[in-house]
Amino acid sequence: xxxxxxxxxxxxxxxxxVVDRQLTVPAATSSQFPAIGHGRxxxxxxxxxxxxxxxNRKVLERCSLDMKARHVTALIGPSGCGKSTxxxxxxxxHELVPGAKMAGRVELDxxxxxxxxxxxxxxxxxxxxxxxxxNPFPAMTISENVLAGLKLSGMSTPDxxxxxxxxxxxxxxxxxxxxxxxxxxxxxxxxxxxxLCIARALAVQPQVLLMDEPCSALDPISTRVVxxxxxxxxxxxxxxxxxxxxxxxxxxxxxxxxxxVEVMGEPGRIVETAPTRKMFSDxxxxxxxxxxxxxxx
Amino acid sequence: xxxxxxxxxxxxxxxxxPVVATPAEADRPRPFSKLPEDVLREVVVAATAGxxxxxxxxxxLHWQGLMSTAVVWYLAAMGFLIVLVRSSRGxxxxxxxxxxxxxxxxxxxxxxxxxxxxxxxxxxxIGKISWSFFVDDLGDTSALNKGGGMRHALIGTIEQVGIAxxxxxxxSVMTAVYLNEVKGxxxxxIRFIVDAMSGLPSVVAGLLIYSVWILTLxxxxxxxxxxxSLVVLMLPTVTxxxxxxxxxxxxxxxxxxxxxxxxxxxxxSRVVLPTARAGLLTAVILGIARATGETAPALLxxxxxxxxxxxxxxxxxxxxxxxxxxxxxSGNKTQLERAYxxxxxxxxxxxxxxxxxxxxxxxxxxxxxxx
Numbered sequence: 155x156x157x158x159x160x161x162x163x164x165x166x167x168x169x170x171x172v173v174d175r176q177l178t179v180p181a182a183t184s185s186q187f188p189a190i191g192h193g194r195x196x197x198x199x200x201x202x203x204x205x206x207x208x209x210n211r212k213v214l215e216r217c218s219l220d221m222k223a224r225h226v227t228a229l230i231g232p233s234g235c236g237k238s239t240x241x242x243x244x245x246x247x248h249e250l251v252p253g254a255k256m257a258g259r260v261e262l263d264x265x266x267x268x269x270x271x272x273x274x275x276x277x278x279x280x281x282x283x284x285x286x287x288x289n290p291f292p293a294m295t296i297s298e299n300v301l302a303g304l305k306l307s308g309m310s311t312p313d314x315x316x317x318x319x320x321x322x323x324x325x326x327x328x329x330x331x332x333x334x335x336x337x338x339x340x341x342x343x344x345x346x347x348x349x350l351c352i353a354r355a356l357a358v359q360p361q362v363l364l365m366d367e368p369c370s371a372l373d374p375i376s377t378r379v380v381x382x383x384x385x386x387x388x389x390x391x392x393x394x395x396x397x398x399x400x401x402x403x404x405x406x407x408x409x410x411x412x413x414x415v416e417v418m419g420e421p422g423r424i425v426e427t428a429p430t431r432k433m434f435s436d437x438x439x440x441x442x443x444x445x446x447x448x449x450x451x
Numbered sequence: 452x453x454x455x456x457x458x459x460x461x462x463x464x465x466x467x468x469p470v471v472a473t474p475a476e477a478d479r480p481r482p483f484s485k486l487p488e489d490v491l492r493e494v495v496v497a498a499t500a501g502x503x504x505x506x507x508x509x510x511x512l513h514w515q516g517l518m519s520t521a522v523v524w525y526l527a528a529m530g531f532l533i534v535l536v537r538s539s540r541g542x543x544x545x546x547x548x549x550x551x552x553x554x555x556x557x558x559x560x561x562x563x564x565x566x567x568x569x570x571x572x573x574x575x576x577i578g579k580i581s582w583s584f585f586v587d588d589l590g591d592t593s594a595l596n597k598g599g600g601m602r603h604a605l606i607g608t609i610e611q612v613g614i615a616x617x618x619x620x621x622x623s624v625m626t627a628v629y630l631n632e633v634k635g636x637x638x639x640x641i642r643f644i645v646d647a648m649s650g651l652p653s654v655v656a657g658l659l660i661y662s663v664w665i666l667t668l669x670x671x672x673x674x675x676x677x678x679x680s681l682v683v684l685m686l687p688t689v690t691x692x693x694x695x696x697x698x699x700x701x702x703x704x705x706x707x708x709x710x711x712x713x714x715x716x717x718x719x720s721r722v723v724l725p726t727a728r729a730g731l732l733t734a735v736i737l738g739i740a741r742a743t744g745e746t747a748p749a750l751l752x753x754x755x756x757x758x759x760x761x762x763x764x765x766x767x768x769x770x771x772x773x774x775x776x777x778x779x780x781s782g783n784k785t786q787l788e789r790a791y792x793x794x795x796x797x798x799x800x801x802x803x804x805x806x807x808x809x810x811x812x813x814x815x816x817x818x819x820x821x822x
Binding site for chain 1: 701703704706707708709710711712713714717718721722725726728
């Protein structure tokens with residue numbers, strides 16, 4: 155794939171490139187998007203004092219984080235520190251695990267998604283999710299997969315083909331699959347499947363998109379494409395991404411939150427929250443610096 | 452390369468020749484190496500020695516039964532095989548060889564029995580098969596006359612099994628959904644009841660419908676009464692198989708659907724059930740195959756008839772297994788021939804249903820590029 159690398163932004167300790175793909179995907183501008191659907195704007199998502207338990211084991215304690223609209227927020231930290239649990243609490247997926255409990259609030263533009271003011275299905279519709287493992291539905295074709303969210307949540311669109319094309323373009327997959335939209339999604343490569351899942355998540359026009367290590371099963375080239383997609387999407391949807399890859403966090407995010415289990419057996423906490431540039435050059439907490447520079451156990 | 456140290460200084464070290472494929476080596480798929488010949492030889496030797504031992508014991512101990520001789524032959528052959536392979540290639544190879552031989556032979560025995568059974572029915576039944584066998588019934592022919600057919604029984608079987616399928620499949624699949632997707636509080640109880648039902652003898656299912664539907668509610672013998680008893684038999688089979696099939700659908704598809712804002716019912720109906728479609732079809736086929744062959748409940752509920760009754764809701768109706776049973780009981784040669792032909796048609800019917808289901812499920816999978 156050809157990319158026009160139009161801007162290079164230095165970000166502290168790690169020099170990273172932000173690739174602008176406006177030129178390669180001219181048809182998919184953000185202004186076209188609301189014309190098809192409901193014209194939802196990206197939302198501010200605020201987690202307030204979130205705690206989580208599995209059974210009697212507390213895994214997360216009083217984590218507060220502001221995830222601003224039109225920003226990419228990265229959740230970083232070692233394995234088992236509760237990043238994924240935190241992410242799954244944001245769109246009420248946490249409660250699907252038997253024995254799971256939670257405390258605190260998650261506010262979507264000021265409305266607590268746990269308050270009962272909006273049903274859980276509606277909350278999940280507005281806060282979409284992309285999983286670690288690509289999981290296109292095996293009983294559906296590529297275009298059916300893209301439209302699956304509409305079907306599953308009981309929505310409809312006057313222009314199915316247009317929405318399929320738009321979402322696939324925005325996920326950076328259109329050119330690779332436009333000739334085989336009516337074949338199964340399982341025949342695609344892992345990276346393509348993951349982008350199909352991103353397209354599927356975008357089709358219902360969420361205000362927030364949660365991504366749980368979306369690139370951990372992908373090769374470097376697919377990873378790059380997905381990262382570019384994330385950068386392009388962040389004007390239309392608030393993105394929260396969990397990643398183990400420091401370079402990825404530095405490349406795609408505007409803000410970072412560092413999760414850590416400080417003492418073995420204790421729940422995970424947010425140690426530091428900062429703009430990405432500061433996080434990777436001059437963090438307040440020495441443990442953050444140790445982690446982002448790879449000196450951490 | 453081993454070189455003589457005294458000449459190493461004077462003779463330059465020659466590079467090994469590069470390995471080059473000759474043009475004669477065609478770029479064709481190469482057959483994998485076959486079973487070494489001595490493997491087969493060992494099995495034959497062991498089998499012969501085992502047979503000799505078994506026959507010897509049979510003579511010495513004056514056995515009457517064929518079965519005991521066969522069992523002794525099999526066990527002795529395995530014993531000889533262990534000794535034979537162990538002496539030449541060691542204990543590990545001997546275990547491997549014996550287990551492999553056992554698996555092959557058990558598979559062969561199972562297939563053999565099935566082929567023998569099918570062959571028996573085909574050989575005895577096919578002679579009577581003609582067009583009139585499918586379009587005539589036994590109403591006008593006496594026991595000794597040639598002619599007549601199975602139309603009445605064929606119609607009865609299709610109607611009774613069809614109605615039973617229409618009633619039992621939705622109930623079974625929904626129960627499986629309750630057990631595996633809803634995981635409600637009653638799941639263990641329902642699973643226990645379903646398991647208990649699957650052990651129910653079919654004649655008891657027939658008796659249940661006979662006492663409730665025919666004696667108490669005074670509904671009379673009919674094809675529908677037979678369908679009801681078949682429902683009782685199909686429910687546990689289809690429910691438990693469907694539950695196992697639903698369990699094979701990976702959880703992350705459910706999560707993906709829920710994360711798209713789907714309700715639990717839509718997750719099941721649009722994602723879980725379509726994903727498990729091929730397996731569910733197999734579950735239904737297993738239930739149909741079981742119901743099609745049931746004789747005892749039909750005897751107590753449909754009662755049987757030698758004339759064609761197209762209406763399954765009133766008057767006694769025949770079906771294939773019941774007709775075959777009644778014909779065999781008569782013991783007359785013409786009737787016996789008809790019975791074999793009827794059994795052949797029964798097998799054919801199940802086979803056609805099975806093939807149809809496979810074709811349908813393969814076609815939908817091909818659309819998605821899985822095959």
